Amino acid sequence: MKDVFIVGSKGIPAQYGGYETFVDNLVTRQVSKGIKYHVACMTFDKQPKHYDYNGADCQEITVPNVGGAKAIIYDLKALNWALEQIKKNNLRNGIVYILACRIGPFIHSYIPKFHKYGFQVWVNPDGHEWLRAKWSMPVRKYWKVSEGGMVKNADLLICDSKNIEKYIHESYSKYNPNTTFIAYGADVLSSTLTADDAKVQEWYEKHQVTPNNYFLIVGRFVPENNYETMIREFMASDVKKDLVIITNVERNKFYEDLKEKTHFDTDKRIKFVGTVYDKDLLKYIRENAYGYIHGHSVGGTNPSLLEALADTKLNLLYGVGFNKEVGEDGALYWSKTPGFLKDLLEKADKLTPKQIDNLGKKAKQRVIDEYSWKKIVDEYETKFLEN
Template structure:
């Protein structure tokens, strides 16, 4: 039996999040009978974690970790405690050649010590560095500096760096070439099934009525409401555009200082086209909203392969993406790209509004083909099982 210890997600059953969804899909879709997953879960993640130290879910062993409330250092403490538990468990069960797969690069300064313990067990340490956490504006400068130092330590000690985007793999090879890192590319996945809801469902009718929007008559943004996702540029440029359609933003702005800052800097409340739709946790409804958007606008620029981008390529007919390597690596020629220069996105929106039905259909088919070829969960699970096997 190949024992795989997964550390760094908040755990499963999944609350919404990229790593959590990945672990949920990986364990639920398991095909190999020769793999046993052990997954760290924060004690506060779900009721199951709160009530049990160890429990089974999706055939995986889930181990609950208590995390002190110490601000940004909380995630560091969680990963260290989870890794300590995993190493002890591998020893206790005498796991043969266990694999420790750490999601996110948060504990670099401590990894040297733990890698020695992993190698003493005959084990292997894998890291998925995600995107450029050290570029996220939400972190104060000292925290961003720590994330960069930590990334370096995680890569330096890794037996293998698993990158979910080819541009991240290039970055790791360029930035840390002195360590001669061993890297591989395995993408993130996305669901491809259409929404189970239709226009006549009360859930759909109520939501669209409440938000005062019509199908195929809105541009859509979905994502965390943080500066590095370029909300200011997207809102300001949409206000400059000639579009008669709405801009619907699905995000959580409750008690968000950034929302007030944007309100002051853009005055978006004076533009009736701009509509904040709150969060939508109902996944069939969110899928329906994506499928019936005229176009999706994507401003994420510091991640690797962003889950929201994959979802939009698989469901929305036209995508307007900020022009960074991560996004081009995924969408290729199945999107309109924009830069943050004044007027550029506004012009792209005006251009999109002029697309014919034929152009929209061609673009949609191209995007869906990219997803089918590279980004289905089924194919991602196959690649991981080959890697772990």
């Protein structure tokens, strides 16, 4: 039996983001009987629970709710839990898989402890956390140093983007990092909802949106997702359709600054509609968008991009390597050059149904061929068992 400890996701069953969805799929779609998953799950509860989830051994790790630092504390406490379990149950020759690069300054002290029991330490380096604008400069410096520490000490780095793998080798060649590429996954399934469903009708009526008459943006409301460019360019266009923005928007400084810079509140086409937690409803909204605009500029294979390619026929992606690698010829690409996205939106608005269908087929095929959860889980299981 190969014991695999997974550290760094908030927990399963998934109610959060990309890492949580990944771990959930890894566990629920498990094929090999030769792997036993042990999953750390974050909690603020003083009485952490231990439970089974689809055969995975799940342990809640209690952390103090102290802002960004809680993730570092969580990872370290989760590694201590993994070490205790290995010692207590006399486990040998397994894998500790750490998601993200938060504990670089501390990881070197853990490596020999795990190696003592034949356990390798693997890391998923995620995207460029140190480039995210939400962090202050000292925190960004910490993330960069931490990334270097993880790359230097890991036995293996599993990159979910070929561009991230390339970046790791170019930036940390002095460490001669051992890497491999296994992508993130997505499902190509249609929404079970129809236009007659009450929740569908309620959502469209509430936001005064008409199916197939809106461009859509879905993503965290942060500067590196290029909201300013997308909104400014849309406002400059003569597109008559709405721009529906599904995001965790709070009336924060970024929102107020954006409003002041662009005056988007004066454009009736632009609609911030909050978040949609109902996955089937979100899928329906994607399927019935005229087009999807993706502005993510930081990170590897982005989950919301895969979902868009699987669900929406017409996708307009910010033209960075991460996005081009995923979309290939199944999408259209834009740059931040003033007027570029405006022109692309106006051209996209005039595409024929056949042209849009062709793009949609290519996009969906990309996901089926390269990013299906079945393929991703199979690649992970093969990798876990070959060591």
